[in-house]
Amino acid sequence: MGRGKMVIQRIDNTTNRQVTFSKRRSGLLKKARELSILCDAQLGLIIFSTTGKLYEFATTNMESVIERYHHNTSDNNQPPPPAEDLKFWQREATKLRQQLEVLEERHRKVMGEELTDLSIRDLQSLENQLEASLKGVRMHKDLVLGDEIKNLKRKGSLIRQQNLDSHHKLDLVKQENSDLIFKLKGGYKVHQVYQQPQTSIRVQSEHYITPIHLQLSQTQPQPLNIDASPTTTTMNLGLILH
Structure with missing residues (x-):
């Protein structure tokens, strides 16, 4: 006798329904595995039983299959929204x-x-x-x-300090130039330290001295006047300053 055709509807008997689920589930997983091997297809199968138990099968990884599914069902491929969403x-x-x-x-x-x-x-x-x-x-x-204003004040303080530093450097350069000029003229610098009277403050000063060259005159001395008084007797000496 041939096998009778089974009516596709919900099985009321709990035991028969559980047995049928187990058999059909195994067959479905087997067919999915065969399809992936024979046709080199990437597929994923997810099954939830009436008790909430999960059964799944994926050729590579279920997450990659789901990600590929979401990528292919983007907004461009989605059907238009229903009328209620459109009204909203x-x-x-x-x-x-x-x-x-x-x-x-x-x-x-x-x-x-x-x-x-x-x-x-x-x-x-x-x-x-x-x-x-x-x-x-x-x-x-x-x-x-x-x-x-704070930024400008800070910049002004920096510029003022730079100016002071520049003036100090300029004074040092001027002092060095003065020293060189006196050295070239043959002069020398004299430092003097003296104490102010009736105080304990000591003051230091310095000044430059330029040598003075003296030369005797070549003219003959004048004869002495005997008649002149002793108090008015003078000697003529000529000094030539250079």
Whole structure:
């Protein structure tokens, strides 16, 4: 006798249903394995029993199979959203459009436009908002200016110190030049240290001395006048300073 055709429907008997699940599951896993080997196909099979137990089969790795599945079912390949989702996004777009119109209207009023339809209370509220905004802007401006002033003061101090260092170097160069000039002229430097009277303060000073060359005159001396008084007798000596 031939095997009878089985009706595809839920098996009410729990034991028969469990046996059928076990047999069909093994056959399905076997067919999946054969398909992957024969056709060199990459596939993944996931089965959950009625008790929540997991059975799976993958040719390489289940995570890579799932990642490849998500990559191939991107937004371009997805079917269009259902009508409920479309209505939801339409409502969201309407709300955003209304909020944009309100913000544009507020911006025009803040800029001083379209104020004819405002009441006194609305104008006072707008004035308070502008004053608060102006106060915040001024506070931020003061902070920025304070930082800039600090930076400029710091830069000024650095430049002042550089100028002092440059003047000190210039004084040293001038002193060295003076020493060289006096050395070339044959002079020498004299250091003197003296104590101020009635104090214990000692002062050190220095000055340059240039040698003076003396030469006797070649003219003959004048004869002495015997008649002259002893108190008026003079000697003529000529000195030539160079």
